[in-house]
Amino acid sequence: MAIRGWLRRARPWLGTLVDIGVPTGCDVALEAAFDAIALAHRLMSLQEPGSDLSRAHAADVDEPVPVHPWTAEVLRLCMDLHTRSEGLFDVACGSGRWALHSGPNADDPAMLMRLDAGTRLDVGGIAKGWAVDQAVRMAQAAGAGAVWVNAGGDLRVQGATVPVRLRDEHHGGTHTWLQLSDGAIATSDFTPGARSELSGTLRAAHVSVAAPECVWADALTKVLAQLGDAQHPMAQALLEAHGARAWVHAR
Numbered sequence: 001m002a003i004r005g006w007l008r009r010a011r012p013w014l015g016t017l018v019d020i021g022v023p024t025g026c027d028v029a030l031e032a033a034f035d036a037i038a039l040a041h042r043l044m045s046l047q048e049p050g051s052d053l054s055r056a057h058a059a060d061v062d063e064p065v066p067v068h069p070w071t072a073e074v075l076r077l078c079m080d081l082h083t084r085s086e087g088l089f090d091v092a093c094g095s096g097r098w099a100l101h102s103g104p105n106a107d108d109p110a111m112l113m114r115l116d117a118g119t120r121l122d123v124g125g126i127a128k129g130w131a132v133d134q135a136v137r138m139a140q141a142a143g144a145g146a147v148w149v150n151a152g153g154d155l156r157v158q159g160a161t162v163p164v165r166l167r168d169e170h171h172g173g174t175h176t177w178l179q180l181s182d183g184a185i186a187t188s189d190f191t192p193g194a195r196s197e198l199s200g201t202l203r204a205a206h207v208s209v210a211a212p213e214c215v216w217a218d219a220l221t222k223v224l225a226q227l228g229d230a231q232h233p234m235a236q237a238l239l240e241a242h243g244a245r246a247w248v249h250a251r
Contacts, residue, residue, distance in 0.1 A: 014038045014128050015045070016152030020135065021160075022144040029144035033135040037151070040131035043068050044123050053121050056112045064101070064111035070134070072110035072128050075100045077215065081126070083224045084238060095120045129154045129186060130220025136214075149214075155163075156184035156214040166249070168207070184214035189220035189249075211244035220244055 007030055014243060020035050024028045035221040045051050059065050063210050067075070079100065079241060081089040096116030132149045136156050139147040146159030155164065164185060166177040178185075189206040205228040206214040211217040220238055227235050230246040239246055 009034070009089050009182075014131060014151050015047070016128070017125070018135075018152075019150040020139070020149045020154035022139055023146055026139070026142070026144045029139040029147065032142040033139040033144075033147065033149060036134040036138040037131050037149075039068060040134060041125060043071050044127045046072065046122060046124075051121065056114060057120060059114065061114055061117050064113050064145065066109035067100075067112045068111070071112075072102075073101060074123055074130050074206075075110075075112065075121075077130070077219070078123060078126060079224070081085045081219055084241075085234065088226050088234075089121050089125070089219060090224050091125065092119055093122065125222045126215060126219040128152065129184070129214035129216070132156050132184070132214040132218075152204050154184070154186045154214050154215075155180065159184055168177050178197065180210070183210060183212055184217040185210040186221050187215040188225050190225045206249040208247045208249065209239075209244050210246075213242070215244040216244055220246070224248070 003063045005024050006021045007024050007026060008019065009017040009030060010017050011034060014037065020030060020033050042048055043052050046053055048054060049126045052071040056065045078091045095185030096114065098115055098121060099113050100118050103111070128151050132151050132154050133156060135149045136147055136158055140158065148155065148160060148162055149159040159182070161179050161181040163176050164178050164180050166187065185208060187208040205225050207221050207224040209217045209224060211220070220242065223238060224230060224235055224246050228248065230234065230248050233247065
């Protein structure tokens with residue numbers, strides 16, 4: 001992705017390498033984007049002992065744990081997609097029940113509670129894409145007229161066009177697949193032999209989803225991978241709701 005006139009940096013966050021590019025001279029915007037990524041990591045990573053999720057896991061059953069507004073927003077998106085996907089998108093991975101409650105006042109923090117002793121939440125299937133969107137917004141707010149953020153294959157571009165390369169998980173190597181302008185794309189491969197594993201018993205597939213926002217490109221790949229069919233009625237309804245498009249890749 002060598003484009004002249006860009007200031008580009010990569011740093012390890014979100015369990016992957018996050019690559020951000022802004023026009024040369026937009027150093028403040030670049031740092032603002034990385035600040036957003038770092039905050040999302042600290043709030044929602046299971047590897048952070050003090051993250052909102054780690055604190056909820058350490059709390060007793062039914063003990064309310066206050067969470068940051070960013071975490072609360074992601075968890076609400078998770079609940080909504082869990083309902084609309086008929087349970088296919090499940091950040092608890094079947095481990096147990098949980099609840100998120102708003103406080104009586106608008107300024108009160110949301111409270112996260114585990115309702116079963118075994119409940120463990122992992123928002124990695126959506127939070128990475130959500131963090132990418134926040135980084136793009138922060139860079140734009142800090143003056144970047146163009147920006148791309150790539151977090152381990154969850155990519156969003158605004159104000160520019162970049163090539164997207166598709167990795168062959170089974171045989172190695174990559175090939176240029178498409179050009180992305182002002183939008184987001186994410187790819188997930190859960191087929192046998194791939195590096196990632198998918199919870200659930202339905203068919204697993206290698207899929208890509210393009211959408212205006214990376215949060216939905218990221219999350220919908222998990223649902224589509226389980227359905228294994230972009231023409232499935234549920235897939236079509238979800239894609240239409242978010243202005244998205246999907247591809248199921250042949251091995």
